[in-house]
Amino acid sequence: MKKTVTSRYDVAEHLRTPEEMAAYLEACLEEANGDAAFIAKALGDIARAKGMSQVARDAGVSHESLYKALSGERTPGFDTILKVMAALGLKLHAEAVHIPNHAQQDAPTDARASRG
Numbered sequence: 001m002k003k004t005v006t007s008r009y010d011v012a013e014h015l016r017t018p019e020e021m022a023a024y025l026e027a028c029l030e031e032a033n034g035d036a037a038f039i040a041k042a043l044g045d046i047a048r049a050k051g052m053s054q055v056a057r058d059a060g061v062s063h064e065s066l067y068k069a070l071s072g073e074r075t076p077g078f079d080t081i082l083k084v085m086a087a088l089g090l091k092l093h094a095e096a097v098h099i100p101n102h103a104q105q106d107a108p109t110d111a112r113a114s115r116g
Helices: 018-031 036-050 052-059 063-069 078-088 101-106 111-115
Strands: none
Touching (some): 018 036, 036 052, 036 063, 036 078, 052 063, 063 078
């Protein structure tokens, strides 16, 4: 029987256009379930596809710092995420989601109530 030879799959090799990069990040955001390191890793995949050195320069961070921040082993600061997204030519968007009624009832109704 002939041996099957496999190679490691690298998503960065398949992210060729800004639209593919944005779609990949969007899919990762949906799957992350609040895991910021997972999102950082997805940004790292996109940065590798674009060229890590160029992204580091454009984001104003060192190459080594960028690798560490986007390794998926740590959660980078939000300022780093924003710099990297800008360097990648990606935008962060907000979307309203349905909140169950009990959560709305527990929320403060004005600024005085939220100050305690």
